Amino acid sequence: MNVLVVNEIEAEAFTGIKIQDLKDTRTCIKLLLERCNKTVITLGEKGLLIGEGSQMNHIPAHTVSTVSTLGAGDAFVGVMAAELCQGAIFEKSAQIANYAAAASVTRSGAQTSYLTPEILLEHPVLGESFQQWHQMS
Incomplete structure (x- = not known):
């Protein structure tokens, strides 16, 4: 099984598309899905977008008090x-x-x-x- 997990910055670098909203993220994941049929773009406090084959799903972030994003x-x-x-x-x-x-x-x-x-x-x-x-x- 091949799975690609990237953050917004990495998705932009791989696709050349600037992510400003969920629509841009969907465009990026479509391009990434051409190379890897299971893909995740993590979006920090906006959650993540997953793609599998031709299906996409936005998973919202959980609301928590952030101490550090390291790790x-x-x-x-x-x-x-x-x-x-x-x-x-x-x-x-x-x-x-x-x-x-x-x-x-x-x-x-x-x-x-x-x-x-x-x-x-x-x-x-x-x-x-x-x-x-x-x-x-």
């Missing part, structure tokens, strides 16, 4: 890769990774900001919605 991208990619390796479908893995990235920005540092699923369930802002979402999927 958020790594948290996202690491959790998404782990979920995919465990057999999760593409969109579910992106949803779970979105929770992990949101939780990571609420703490300082890179590796020290990463939370286990058990700790994430107890997160004061994300825990309840993570638990509800996780039970539905």
